[in-house]
Amino acid sequence: MTADDSRRDDRAATAGFRPSRRRFLATSGVAVTGALAGCSGLFGGDDGDYGAPNYDAVDAAMEAAALSEFQGSGAILEGRPAPGGRSMEELPNLSGELAIYLGGGEGGLYLDLFDVLEEVYPEFSYTSQSKPSSELATQIVEEARANQLQADLFISIGAGSLGTVVEEDATRPMTDETVEPVPEAFVEPDNNWVGVAGRARAIPYNTEQLDDGDLPDNVMEFPDANALQDVMGWAPTYGAFQDFVTAMRLQEGEDATLQWLEDMQAAGIQSYDNEFLISDAVSTGELAAGFANHYYALRVLNGSPERPLDLHFTRGDAGSLVNVSGAALLDRDENAGLADVFVRHLLSAEAQEFFATRTYAYPMLPGVQPVGDLPPIDELETPDIDLTELANTGPTTDLLTEAGVL
Amino acid sequence: MSVSDRIEGVSRRLGQRSPSDVQTLVLALLAGSVAVAVLTPLLWVLNSARSVPVDRFFDILFRQTTLDIFLNTVVLVVAVTALSILIGVPLAVLTAQTDLPFRRLFTILAALPLVVPSYIGAFAFVSAFGPRGVLADALAPLGIEQLPSIYGLVGSVIVLTLFTYPYVFLTTRASLLSIDGRSVEAARTLNHTRLGAFRRVTLPQLKPGIAAGALLVALYTLSDFGTPAIMQFDVFTRIIYVRTTARQVDFASIFSILLVGLTVVILLAESRIERGGETSAYVNRGTDRPGVVRLGRWRWVAALFPLAIATLALALPPAILFTWLGRSTPELAGAAVDFQWTFAWNSVTVSALAAGVSVLAALPLSYLSARGKGRLASLPERASYVGYAVPGVVVGFGLLSVALNVTPFLYGSLAVLVFAYVVRFLPQAVGTTRSSILQVDPQLLEAARTLGKPPLVAFRKVVLPLVMPGIVAGAALVFLTSMKELAATLLLRPFGFETLVTYIWQVQEAAAYGQAAVPALVLVGISALSMLVILGRERYDVKE
Numbered sequence: 001m002t003a004d005d006s007r008r009d010d011r012a013a014t015a016g017f018r019p020s021r022r023r024f025l026a027t028s029g030v031a032v033t034g035a036l037a038g039c040s041g042l043f044g045g046d047d048g049d050y051g052a053p054n055y056d057a058v059d060a061a062m063e064a065a066a067l068s069e070f071q072g073s074g075a076i077l078e079g080r081p082a083p084g085g086r087s088m089e090e091l092p093n094l095s096g097e098l099a100i101y102l103g104g105g106e107g108g109l110y111l112d113l114f115d116v117l118e119e120v121y122p123e124f125s126y127t128s129q130s131k132p133s134s135e136l137a138t139q140i141v142e143e144a145r146a147n148q149l150q151a152d153l154f155i156s157i158g159a160g161s162l163g164t165v166v167e168e169d170a171t172r173p174m175t176d177e178t179v180e181p182v183p184e185a186f187v188e189p190d191n192n193w194v195g196v197a198g199r200a201r202a203i204p205y206n207t208e209q210l211d212d213g214d215l216p217d218n219v220m221e222f223p224d225a226n227a228l229q230d231v232m233g234w235a236p237t238y239g240a241f242q243d244f245v246t247a248m249r250l251q252e253g254e255d256a257t258l259q260w261l262e263d264m265q266a267a268g269i270q271s272y273d274n275e276f277l278i279s280d281a282v283s284t285g286e287l288a289a290g291f292a293n294h295y296y297a298l299r300v301l302n303g304s305p306e307r308p309l310d311l312h313f314t315r316g317d318a319g320s321l322v323n324v325s326g327a328a329l330l331d332r333d334e335n336a337g338l339a340d341v342f343v344r345h346l347l348s349a350e351a352q353e354f355f356a357t358r359t360y361a362y363p364m365l366p367g368v369q370p371v372g373d374l375p376p377i378d379e380l381e382t383p384d385i386d387l388t389e390l391a392n393t394g395p396t397t398d399l400l401t402e403a404g405v406l
Numbered sequence: 407m408s409v410s411d412r413i414e415g416v417s418r419r420l421g422q423r424s425p426s427d428v429q430t431l432v433l434a435l436l437a438g439s440v441a442v443a444v445l446t447p448l449l450w451v452l453n454s455a456r457s458v459p460v461d462r463f464f465d466i467l468f469r470q471t472t473l474d475i476f477l478n479t480v481v482l483v484v485a486v487t488a489l490s491i492l493i494g495v496p497l498a499v500l501t502a503q504t505d506l507p508f509r510r511l512f513t514i515l516a517a518l519p520l521v522v523p524s525y526i527g528a529f530a531f532v533s534a535f536g537p538r539g540v541l542a543d544a545l546a547p548l549g550i551e552q553l554p555s556i557y558g559l560v561g562s563v564i565v566l567t568l569f570t571y572p573y574v575f576l577t578t579r580a581s582l583l584s585i586d587g588r589s590v591e592a593a594r595t596l597n598h599t600r601l602g603a604f605r606r607v608t609l610p611q612l613k614p615g616i617a618a619g620a621l622l623v624a625l626y627t628l629s630d631f632g633t634p635a636i637m638q639f640d641v642f643t644r645i646i647y648v649r650t651t652a653r654q655v656d657f658a659s660i661f662s663i664l665l666v667g668l669t670v671v672i673l674l675a676e677s678r679i680e681r682g683g684e685t686s687a688y689v690n691r692g693t694d695r696p697g698v699v700r701l702g703r704w705r706w707v708a709a710l711f712p713l714a715i716a717t718l719a720l721a722l723p724p725a726i727l728f729t730w731l732g733r734s735t736p737e738l739a740g741a742a743v744d745f746q747w748t749f750a751w752n753s754v755t756v757s758a759l760a761a762g763v764s765v766l767a768a769l770p771l772s773y774l775s776a777r778g779k780g781r782l783a784s785l786p787e788r789a790s791y792v793g794y795a796v797p798g799v800v801v802g803f804g805l806l807s808v809a810l811n812v813t814p815f816l817y818g819s820l821a822v823l824v825f826a827y828v829v830r831f832l833p834q835a836v837g838t839t840r841s842s843i844l845q846v847d848p849q850l851l852e853a854a855r856t857l858g859k860p861p862l863v864a865f866r867k868v869v870l871p872l873v874m875p876g877i878v879a880g881a882a883l884v885f886l887t888s889m890k891e892l893a894a895t896l897l898l899r900p901f902g903f904e905t906l907v908t909y910i911w912q913v914q915e916a917a918a919y920g921q922a923a924v925p926a927l928v929l930v931g932i933s934a935l936s937m938l939v940i941l942g943r944e945r946y947d948v949k950e
Contacts (some may be wrong), residue, residue, distance in 0.1 A: 099901060132651065138653055139897065141653075144812055150817075150901055314807070393652045
């Protein structure tokens with residue numbers, strides 16, 4: 001499989017170009033901008049190109065409906081600026097059938113985005129299969145060894161699983177053009193994977209019970225914080241929590257991490273099944289604070305905006321780890337060009353707007369704002385950790401078991 | 407030397423020459439290849455274990471945590487099995503031999519919990535009785551702050567017992583219905599009290615039935631992943647899952663081997679019990695059923711027992727899922743694809759295929775084990791139980807590896823998934839088929855042979871119709887357990903092929919629990935139909 005193939009794919013994509021679909025995308029961008037932010041800077045120029053006189057009412061209605069396809073709904077959209085970055089309309093068309101391995105059931109939301117892409121590009125269709133990211137990574141490695149890969153693309157909810165498949169030579173690099181808009185920290189040095197949406201570790205806290213000042217800026221100080229005794233929760237069986245412990249282990253060492261786990265238990269931390277439940281419990285006052293991915297709090301708030309819930313971020317340690325959902329091209333002869341262009345679409349302004357407003361993830365493009373009052377991704381003081389090292393979960397499981405947490 | 411010469415030679419060496427011994431040999435070869443086929447996923451385990459250095463092996467083996475997990479597993483299996491007997495046997499006696507009100511209804515209700523996937527049951531129990539569950543919310547205004555914890559051993563035992571005791575219930579009930587009533591009456595005329603007659607006459611005859619059910623309970627408990635995972639209780643399956651997906655194959659394979667060892671011990675224990683009772687199992691040809699015990703005014707009190715069990719196991723899980731349906735925020739509700747009826751159709755198709763293949767594969771195993779002489783004849787039958795005790799994730803990755811490397815043309819096809827179900831659930835078909843073969847008088851077959859029928863024809867015309875109810879029941883059991891299997895299904899399903907359980911998994915992962923309500927009810931509803939098939943088989947056994 002070679003660059004020739006990918007060029008051919010691109011040509012095929014161009015051949016499938018349909019002006020009306022392009023217009024569909026372009027005008028929806030305008031409408032988004034106009035409706036939400038009252039300005040039309042980003043897509044304004046397109047009005048001239050595509051504002052054709054042959055518009056009829058049906059087209060207009062269809063295009064208006066398309067806005068909601070990429071965006072969420074509710075309070076989070078208020079005062080939101082238009083997404084900046086490479087627009088989908090600048091990209092080659094998608095054409096062909098793509099097979100996608102999707103790690104994690106939360107990926108259900110991603111399918112909505114892929115469905116929109118199918119709608120936009122009539123020549124494009126996809127099939128997908130989801131299962132837990134770590135299982136999928138193991139399966140992909142086995143398939144690659146037997147030269148029997150079944151999918152063109154692997155989308156994982158954590159960088160750890162992406163690291164596993166890269167390490168075992170199951171991937172091929174993406175083109176520079178595809179990964180170019182994404183900050184370096186979220187691209188594998190040889191372009192073997194790229195982040196498409198970020199998920200930050202955060203401390204959801206109840207604003208009626210705590211002030212931001214009650215919460216230490218260093219996660220290692222949490223066990224000793226007076227305000228936090230017997231009022232915190234965690235979800236030790238949850239994958240993202242275990243990634244956080246792995247990050248702590250990499251940064252602070254095994255002994256300090258074990259000590260921290262034991263001290264947190266001595267401070268009366270309570271176990272929950274998942275981090276949505278923690279964020280919900282904090283918002284109702286059942287807990288004062290907890291350990292969770294940032295977007296769960298936003299989900300709670302979008303459903304019940306009146307709840308006294310806010311997020312605190314620690315500085316430069318495991319508590320402020322930003323992990324990514326990312327994509328890797330699988331080393332398979334078919335569809336390499338299509339898969340590469342597909343990832344480019346995931347990194348377009350429109351798709352990033354989708355991730356930001358529908359999944360509340362951190363967008364990978366600096367030009368797309370995270371929702372709500374979240375600090376922009378470059379203002380978070382994230383720890384200096386190679387995300388693919390998060391794949392090494394074995395010693396973490398040992399630590400959690402030894403501390404009696406699991 | 408031709409094949410028949412060789413067979414002849416083997417027969418000669420065995421000092422037996424009759425054509426029926428050649429048939430036994432063919433049967434043994436058939437049974438042997440089925441047993442080897444269903445053990446192939448374990449090759450992966452052995453192969454992985456081979457790469458572990460010996461010192462590392464012993465290092466893992468003798469860790470304190472290994473011992474803890476081993477003890478946890480043993481305690482869980484013993485407790486669930488014992489409790490299942492304590493629930494299943496009385497329920498069987500109540501529904502089969504007393505004048506309990508609504509007996510038919512309670513028979514069905516008592517068997518139905520088997521169709522509920524234990525991961526849904528465990529989720530419902532945590533939601534209902536967990537620290538922040540429905541019960542805790544209801545009691546909070548009364549000043550009750552803290553409930554006893556549902557997590558750990560207690561919760562795992564309760565949930566697994568509630569959803570697996572029907573194995574004991576069904577096998578015990580089948581034995582009860584086939585007991586010769588005259589022996590009980592004989593004991594009564596010899597001045598035994600009712601209880602005494604039950605203890606000295608009925609119970610010994612029930613023992614093989616109880617043991618067969620208890621075996622299924624024990625091995626299911628050993629292989630179940632969902633319940634201990636949700637209950638946060640460390641047992642072999644949980645460790646194996648975590649280590650397998652963390653790609654620490656050495657850990658996973660060592661624990662898998664320990665688990666297989668434990669399975670062998672359980673199988674040996676059960677063989678011992680069963681052999682003890684076997685002679686009496688098929689000399690019974692009586693058709694008189696023991697008289698119905700009149701409970702008098704206790705009838706209605708006794709009815710509370712099956713009612714309580716049915717409420718906990720059958721009413722609670724859907725009720726909890728529906729409360730989640732009410733609680734979902736719009737964002738959560740939109741988190742996953744919509745339910746489609748094709749998922750149900752896919753589940754039914756693949757489970758029906760698994761049931762069909764399983765009963766065919768079960769025939770030689772069970773026939774050899776029931777009719778063959780010596781311990782060796784039971785070996786293939788016993789071996790088929792190993793796959794049942796191994797967790798789905800091991801079967802899944804084992805078959806994945808076998809399919810990729812041995813039969814690449816089958817990889818990613820439905821055939822691999824169907825075979826995974828056969829590996830996991832074949833013993834259920836073997837068990838029911840074997841017990842119905844045991845109940846057929848061997849002299850019937852000989853009579854047919856003396857009338858000049860060739861052996862296969864005699865088998866088809868005489869034995870098969872008599873064992874058919876057992877085969878159908880086996881098919882129904884395999885069908886309903888395949889319907890709810892999750893681990894191997896997630897791993898081995900073909901691309902674009904979603905079933906009810908993979909859909910339920912996806913919405914639960916997205917924390918959209920309410921959306922699991924409809925597919926869960928569809929799953930339980932379809933499986934319940936196959937349970938009616940199992941209970942309908944009783945019409946062959948008794949005329950009511």
